[in-house]
Amino acid sequence: MAKQKKAMDFEVDLIAVSSVLAVQICAMLLTAVWIHLGTMNVKQAVGGQSQAETKKVPALWAKMGAGGTITFRLQDIASAPKNLQVVDVAGVNNEFNLAGIAAHVEAIRKIAPDLRTVLIQPDGDSMYEKIIQLMDHFKSVGMIDLGVAPL
Amino acid sequence: MIGRSIIKETALCSPIGASSTLSPKGGMVKRHLAAGVTLTSLVDAFSILVIYLLVSFAESGEVLYIAKDMELPTANQSAPLERATVVKLESGKIYIEDKEIEPSSLMEALVDVRKQLAAMHGDAEGFEPALTVQADRRAYYKELNQIVHASAQSGFNEVRFAVLAP
Numbered sequence: 001m002a003k004q005k006k007a008m009d010f011e012v013d014l015i016a017v018s019s020v021l022a023v024q025i026c027a028m029l030l031t032a033v034w035i036h037l038g039t040m041n042v043k044q045a046v047g048g049q050s051q052a053e054t055k056k057v058p059a060l061w062a063k064m065g066a067g068g069t070i071t072f073r074l075q076d077i078a079s080a081p082k083n084l085q086v087v088d089v090a091g092v093n094n095e096f097n098l099a100g101i102a103a104h105v106e107a108i109r110k111i112a113p114d115l116r117t118v119l120i121q122p123d124g125d126s127m128y129e130k131i132i133q134l135m136d137h138f139k140s141v142g143m144i145d146l147g148v149a150p151l
Numbered sequence: 152m153i154g155r156s157i158i159k160e161t162a163l164c165s166p167i168g169a170s171s172t173l174s175p176k177g178g179m180v181k182r183h184l185a186a187g188v189t190l191t192s193l194v195d196a197f198s199i200l201v202i203y204l205l206v207s208f209a210e211s212g213e214v215l216y217i218a219k220d221m222e223l224p225t226a227n228q229s230a231p232l233e234r235a236t237v238v239k240l241e242s243g244k245i246y247i248e249d250k251e252i253e254p255s256s257l258m259e260a261l262v263d264v265r266k267q268l269a270a271m272h273g274d275a276e277g278f279e280p281a282l283t284v285q286a287d288r289r290a291y292y293k294e295l296n297q298i299v300h301a302s303a304q305s306g307f308n309e310v311r312f313a314v315l316a317p
Contacts, residue, residue, distance in 0.1 A: 014190035014191065017190075018193050018194050021197035021198060025197060025204065028204035036315065037313060037314070037316065038230055038231060038313075038315070038316035039231075039283060039314060040226050040230070041230050041310075041311050042310045043308065043309055122292040124293035125292070126291070126292040127291060127292075128224060128289070128295055128312075129288035129289065132224040132314055133226075135226070135228075135312075136226040136227055139228035148299060148310070150299050150303060151292070151300075
């Protein structure tokens with residue numbers, strides 16, 4: 001009498017597999033897809049170092065004032081005309097005048113095409129969100145080296 | 152063996168199949184009201200989704216733990232999140248990697264962190280210590296200033312402000 005052939009097939013309960021996959025998808029959708037985190041990187045060009053250690057590089061200072069006003073001051077760009085050395089760009093409805101800021105940066109870069117550095121000087125009552133908004137705007141107009149000055 | 156399989160026992164006839172006019176048994180087949188689900192294709196679809204999400208998740212591999220009441224600012228021009236020491240400002244308190252630090256001893260704590268990082272990296276070329284600063288978008292700069300000031304004093308060349316990328 002021939003022995004009965006042992007079956008080599010086995011079955012996988014796919015319901016459990018699909019449940020595990022569904023949980024994984026939900027977890028990853030919540031963490032990886034819906035919340036995209038990034039960083040706004042700032043070089044510490046200003047801060048604790050002494051005056052002698054500080055490298056003199058052409059830079060644009062942007063002092064944040066009340067009502068969205070930004071006071072721009074050029075540093076170490078001797079070729080710039082006097083009317084561009086210190087310029088106030090007034091805010092609009094307590095917000096930054098983004099178009100005005102972009103136009104001013106464009107005017108400066110006609111004189112100093114290699115200028116990439118902006119040093120932001122917030123005041124104590126500047127909101128973090130506004131500082132980031134300003135940094136974001138500077139990056140979007142090509143000023144990629146950002147610094148932020150302590151109070 | 153296959154005749155007693157779990158698939159056969161749990162499989163349900165679909166109403167469409169049971170009422171098919173092409174069926175040689177015609178209306179003799181008992182109609183079931185419950186529809187069967189083909190789990191194999193469902194698992195395939197789920198697997199593709201999981202792989203896709205894993206790939207996008209592994210873009211930087213970094214995750215920040217954000218408190219429920221904390222809202223990060225939004226920025227379009229953000230860089231991908233990279234691993235760095237996290238300094239968090241939450242409800243006026245400062246944390247370094249979830250450990251609360253007194254504002255007066257923040258600088259000493261950051262100097263220690265920097266020394267540890269330097270010891271780990273040795274004289275590795277291109278090593279620049281960086282901090283990731285995590286704060287609520289409504290925070291005032293006078294609160295953040297102590298972190299910015301202490302990081303500059305303790306030799307962190309780069310500060311990365313955590314933001315939400317749209």
